[in-house]
Amino acid sequence: MTDELFTISTLIGILHSCVRLATPYLFASLGETFGQRSGVLNLGVDGIMLMGAFFAFYVVFEGHNLWVGVLAAIVVGMLMGLLKAFVSVTMQALQGISGIGLYLFGLGLSSLLFKTLIGSVEGVSGFRQVGIPFVSDLPGIGHIFFNHNALVYLAYIMVPVSWFVINRTTLGLKIRAVGHNPEAADTLGVSVNGVRYATMMIGGALAGVAGASLSIGLQNVFQENMTNGLGFIAVALVYFGSWRTVGVLAGSLLFSLVNALQLWVQALGIPVPSEVAVMMPYVMTIVVLAFTARQIQKPAALARSYERGE
Amino acid sequence: MNTRAHLARLIDALLPLLAMLIALLVGVLLLLMLGTDPFEAYSALIRGALGNVSGITQTLTKATPLLLVGLGICIAFRGGVINIGGEGQIVVGALAATAFAVMFDELPGLILMPLTLVSGAAAGLVWGGIPGLLKARLGVNEILTTVMMNQIALRLMNFLLRGPMLDPEHVAAGTSIPQSATLPESVWLPRLVPRTLFHSGAILAVLLALAVYFLLWRTTIGYRIRAVGLNPHASRYAGIPVPKYVTLSLALSGMLCGIAGAVEVMGVHHRMLEGLSGGYGFSGIVAALFGKLHPLGAIPASALFGALLVGADKMQRAVQVPSALAIALQGLVVLFVVASDLYVRRRARRRVGSDAQDMPTLTDEEVLAEDAAEVGEESGSAPDQEGREENP
Numbered sequence: 001m002t003d004e005l006f007t008i009s010t011l012i013g014i015l016h017s018c019v020r021l022a023t024p025y026l027f028a029s030l031g032e033t034f035g036q037r038s039g040v041l042n043l044g045v046d047g048i049m050l051m052g053a054f055f056a057f058y059v060v061f062e063g064h065n066l067w068v069g070v071l072a073a074i075v076v077g078m079l080m081g082l083l084k085a086f087v088s089v090t091m092q093a094l095q096g097i098s099g100i101g102l103y104l105f106g107l108g109l110s111s112l113l114f115k116t117l118i119g120s121v122e123g124v125s126g127f128r129q130v131g132i133p134f135v136s137d138l139p140g141i142g143h144i145f146f147n148h149n150a151l152v153y154l155a156y157i158m159v160p161v162s163w164f165v166i167n168r169t170t171l172g173l174k175i176r177a178v179g180h181n182p183e184a185a186d187t188l189g190v191s192v193n194g195v196r197y198a199t200m201m202i203g204g205a206l207a208g209v210a211g212a213s214l215s216i217g218l219q220n221v222f223q224e225n226m227t228n229g230l231g232f233i234a235v236a237l238v239y240f241g242s243w244r245t246v247g248v249l250a251g252s253l254l255f256s257l258v259n260a261l262q263l264w265v266q267a268l269g270i271p272v273p274s275e276v277a278v279m280m281p282y283v284m285t286i287v288v289l290a291f292t293a294r295q296i297q298k299p300a301a302l303a304r305s306y307e308r309g310e
Numbered sequence: 311m312n313t314r315a316h317l318a319r320l321i322d323a324l325l326p327l328l329a330m331l332i333a334l335l336v337g338v339l340l341l342l343m344l345g346t347d348p349f350e351a352y353s354a355l356i357r358g359a360l361g362n363v364s365g366i367t368q369t370l371t372k373a374t375p376l377l378l379v380g381l382g383i384c385i386a387f388r389g390g391v392i393n394i395g396g397e398g399q400i401v402v403g404a405l406a407a408t409a410f411a412v413m414f415d416e417l418p419g420l421i422l423m424p425l426t427l428v429s430g431a432a433a434g435l436v437w438g439g440i441p442g443l444l445k446a447r448l449g450v451n452e453i454l455t456t457v458m459m460n461q462i463a464l465r466l467m468n469f470l471l472r473g474p475m476l477d478p479e480h481v482a483a484g485t486s487i488p489q490s491a492t493l494p495e496s497v498w499l500p501r502l503v504p505r506t507l508f509h510s511g512a513i514l515a516v517l518l519a520l521a522v523y524f525l526l527w528r529t530t531i532g533y534r535i536r537a538v539g540l541n542p543h544a545s546r547y548a549g550i551p552v553p554k555y556v557t558l559s560l561a562l563s564g565m566l567c568g569i570a571g572a573v574e575v576m577g578v579h580h581r582m583l584e585g586l587s588g589g590y591g592f593s594g595i596v597a598a599l600f601g602k603l604h605p606l607g608a609i610p611a612s613a614l615f616g617a618l619l620v621g622a623d624k625m626q627r628a629v630q631v632p633s634a635l636a637i638a639l640q641g642l643v644v645l646f647v648v649a650s651d652l653y654v655r656r657r658a659r660r661r662v663g664s665d666a667q668d669m670p671t672l673t674d675e676e677v678l679a680e681d682a683a684e685v686g687e688e689s690g691s692a693p694d695q696e697g698r699e700e701n702p
Contacts, residue, residue, distance in 0.1 A: 105641025
């Protein structure tokens, strides 16, 4: 049976799943990158994702357009980001712990709303696979890369877009300045708190879409705690990727590849202790962090709140 | 200390209660928006948690793991590190305790019971110690590693409960509920109230709270843990080996969570099963924060959050308001408590000279990482510095 894993069609299937399953990781960790580059650690991504997932699902469940669902997830994500910004930036609360608060709030509220407004596990028809004309017909590669739903394409488009915004725009320059040396940025007239509010809302919006990509893109259901800690992984991926969008992309693909392998191994009924296999990316992340913790250039003001001197 | 300072301290102490009150008010708004009667829901919650003997014993049973985890969180915080790995540490503690008790069930109870507890504690110690060591030696952010260790622990549990540790009786019967064999009766913690789940682990937890208080405020080790938490740079200057104490605070923190897992198995379930950690790793953080990161403050705080969890379950059954409300309320309490810290800090700064700097410098946890990394490097090149200790 192990042979089945190594046929061409299975390999193509696994890689297709890998590209597809990276979607929520990408949205969430790209969003987190904006926050961390500006010096704010948002550990509540998982809670925001759950809220985004619920609202996107609920809107679609009520018969609205899929894109309205995505919009709902963006709005809810931005509101959650606003809450986080208020607590961490304005109230200068300890960032790691306020993130846990945000996580618990999102986890509890999304479950509460789900049980009250929907009640049981229902399905919706989410985004469908759309082959990109011409290229999707290419043998192998076409199916792997160009036969996905709209949110998957959007996630990959966000990689260069995020890179461009962070590295080639004025906003990006301000984000990096605020994350690196808030005092200096403040002296030059950049509103430190303003920039951090902005990145929290960008990050919130992307985390919301990450949730939506699960509930109306990949799984097409909503369940309590359906993210299963994915948002926490997204935070770690930002460290893993050394605060660079390309690194984040690599980390996302690593986690989704293992997910895809697990999915296919189960589907083919190969008796591999998959629980052991799925531990590997977490172990690897720890190892990578251990080897790189000293070399990587992290935003110097990460997780430190800024208060103007009096 | 003058009256104003007393008043200020009183306000600081009452802030968590105020945070709770605001969270409950937000809960009222939520319930109103969802078209349920908030008065009915809250009264069902309170009645469920405290209305009768059964409710009170359930509350105290839930409070036990919360207190143990909360104590662990207190130690970590006081040492200037954040332990988000409570869930994983509970799981490995419970797994180790179960494996040990099942494997050596022939031993007399007098020996087996303490050893079962110790194996749970040891597993937690290791699970917390690894992130501690990584932080102290290599400057790896402990928030990330504890989160990863949670995921690894959960995977390990799924694997063990479906394979090596699966109940042999279940295997024989052909059913496959992922749970372990029953623990030998000799390690069951005695029940304090007959026909309830309330067990003597609660007494152990309170004793440990006293022990943690003693450790942190009456011993050199505790003094150094707190010194490192307050100011790692000054501590290093004073000759305290910072990396050692960073590792120690996370390891001790993990140990208490490991004990929580062992106690849950020995006192409540009498076997290891999925979902045993039940979010205590996070709720324990809430309880610790609510108790002002003081081991004795954690006692009433964990009772309160135990009541909230039990009451929410009862509320769900009685008036069909989902118990998830309790989780959302906990989240709000955390957000309000940490947000109100700003006022505590600002006032503290104004009354410098009194005992203003009693709380660890929580905001500067990243400084510690860098500092610890630096110290790690130095002690790596000059090992003789490592062993040097001075009395503070």
